[in-house]
Amino acid sequence: MLDIPSSVRVDVEALLAAQNHMGVCDAIEQYAPVGKPDTMTAPHFPKVAGIDSTVPPPAHTVAPASPAPAPPSSPGAPGAPGALIQDRLAGWVSDLTTLHELTERLARTAVMDDALHEVLRAGAALVGARRGLVVLEPADGLGPDTTVGLGLARADLGHIETVPRGATSYGRILDRSDGTGEPEVHADLLSEDGLDPRHREVAARLGYAASFALPLATEAAGRLGAAVWLYDEPAEPVERQRHLVGLYTRYATEHFARLLELERARTKSRTIAEELLPPRLPRVAGVQLAARHRTGPRGGGDWYDALPLPEGALGLTVGSVTGSGASAVAAMGRLRASLRAYAVMEGEDPVAVLSDLELLLRLTEPARSATALFAYCEPALRKVVLAGAGHSPPLVIGERRTEFVETSLSAPLGMLACWEAPSVEFSPEPGETVLLYTDGLLHRTGDPMDRAFARLHAAAAGVPRTIRDDPGAIADHVLHTVLPGGLDAADSDEDVVLLAARFE
Incomplete structure (x- = not known):
């Protein structure tokens, strides 16, 4: 009592x-x-x-x-x-x-698409609807603009988008100066006077008779979009339901604003990193090239490069700068550009190339370290000379063998006052593929390094015979086998780079 x-x-x-x-x-x-x-x-x-x-x-x-x-x-x-x-x-x-x-369930979402679907499901439960859609359209015009539906197929969303914008409840909300204001309530659409004929036709086709729309906007976040829930029969939420869904959507809007800011930062970092990598691989007689790159959410410092050199030679390199974010991406760009210059001047001596890169890193960025591998290839002779600084050994994939190349041990660049390690030379057989990769491929597995190396070797040994003449298909097979279940595309602090060279 x-x-x-x-x-x-x-x-x-x-x-x-x-x-x-x-x-x-x-x-x-x-x-x-x-x-x-x-x-x-x-x-x-x-x-x-x-x-x-x-x-x-x-x-x-x-x-x-x-x-x-x-x-x-x-x-x-x-x-x-x-x-x-x-x-x-x-x-x-x-x-x-x-x-x-x-709100706890919504707070656990880390991707915008997941958050939009969660808000649709929660809002439908609060207002007693079965279907709905969210239109994300930030007022600053920087995007991303998207529409997500609940209980509506892509074709259904396409039908709704054919209704003139000013005739839809979400369109009227988005066209307001600030995107805020009262909800848009249509308790009985089909009997409503002045309803746009196209809207009436689409509502009859999709089988909804009422709608309730709320702006996704707050004073701090501004206008981000609008949410609409659709009823199968004439209906509208009662005062208590409106109050609850209003509280929920205000919290959801703030959550959207945080995810939007994070997504934009990731997109910018990813775009910069992609622009710093080669837009296309060169064509060199006697060798076929393919590359795969996966950037982490904060942007990392992994790189790859293939550089035509005098007398039909080819320089191949992969590497990784410590850290993540904009500073690591910028450092990666500087190191890759410097390595290209050293490769043109003395590419036939990989040890000299990495020694120069080590000196540059120590003098210009003493607080940073990096791993790198450089290979000088002569495709006509099927001869490869390579040197590595703290980097994982390449993998040779062929009909008769799948093995790691024995390389000399060395600390990463920037870790020693004086760096030098002997290079190694090997000759791939006709039809064999040399696979260069960064450590992110191994780290994303979550396994200890010995098990990660074993998983990589097993994936390479299991490449089907039908795709062994395609370096791109080989790289895809290794990537998806070592990182199954979407781990190759999942958010991770680790970048992934694969560079495959098939010798004819």
Whole structure:
């Protein structure tokens, strides 16, 4: 039984207030003594997951008439003021618990597409709808612009997009100056006067009869888009449902703003990294080339390069700069450009190329280290001379063998005051492919390095015979076999680079 402080007088009028859907806090405040309130006169609930637990204003606008005297009832009897207050409090707790669970689920989403789908599902449950769509269209015009549906196929979304923008509820919301304002409610679309004929046709085709739309906008985040939920029959959410979904979408908009900022930063970093890598691989007689590159969410410093050299030679290199983000991408660009210059001047001596790169790194960026591998190839002679600095050994894939090239051990660039390690020379057979890769391929597996190397070797040995003459297909097979289940494209701090060279 709820213990009501003696300073609060609850009489028969509180019963009528509850029956008229007045919030219990409003009723208590109305009938509390004038003057300084006592401690804990009205219950105050803490915010849950950033949700303000304020109760919406009463639905009525006219004060209720003075009630006739009613016979007293016992506190525990049904309809007693105490029982009604307890019911109201139980409803608040239930609503706050629901919002807490839904916002926690939304907070666990780290990708914009997942967050949009989660908001559609949660909103549909809150307003009692079965289908819906979210239109993401940031007001700053920088994108990304997208439309995501719940219970709507791509063709259904295409039908909705054929309706003139000004005739749709989300279109009217997005066309407002700030994208905010009241929700767009259409309780019975098909009988609504002035409905656009195309909108009526699409609603009949898709089988929805009512809609409820909310802006995805806050003062801090600005306008990000609009959410629409569709009803199969004429309907509209009640005041309580509108209040709950309004609280939820305000939190969701702030979450969208954070994900949007992160996604834009990732896109910029990824674009810069891609622009710093070669746009295409050169054509050199006697060898076929293919490369695969996967950039982590924050952008990393892995690179690859293939450089035509004098007398029909070819320089191949892969490497990785420590760290991630814009600084690592910039350092990668500087090292790759410097390595190209050293390769043109003294590419036939891979040790000299990496020695010069080591000196440059020590003098210009003493706080940074990198791994690198450079190979000088003569395709006409099928001769490869390579040297590595802290890098994983290449893998030779052929009909009769699949083995790692034995290379000399060396610390990464920038780790020694004086670096030099002997180069190694080997001759691939006709039809064999030399696979160069960065450590990200091994780290993304999550296995210890010895098991990761074993997984890589098994993947290379299992390349089907039908694709062994295609270096691109070989690289794809190794990538998807070593990193199954989408790990090759999943968010990871590690970049992945593969460079395959098939000798004819």
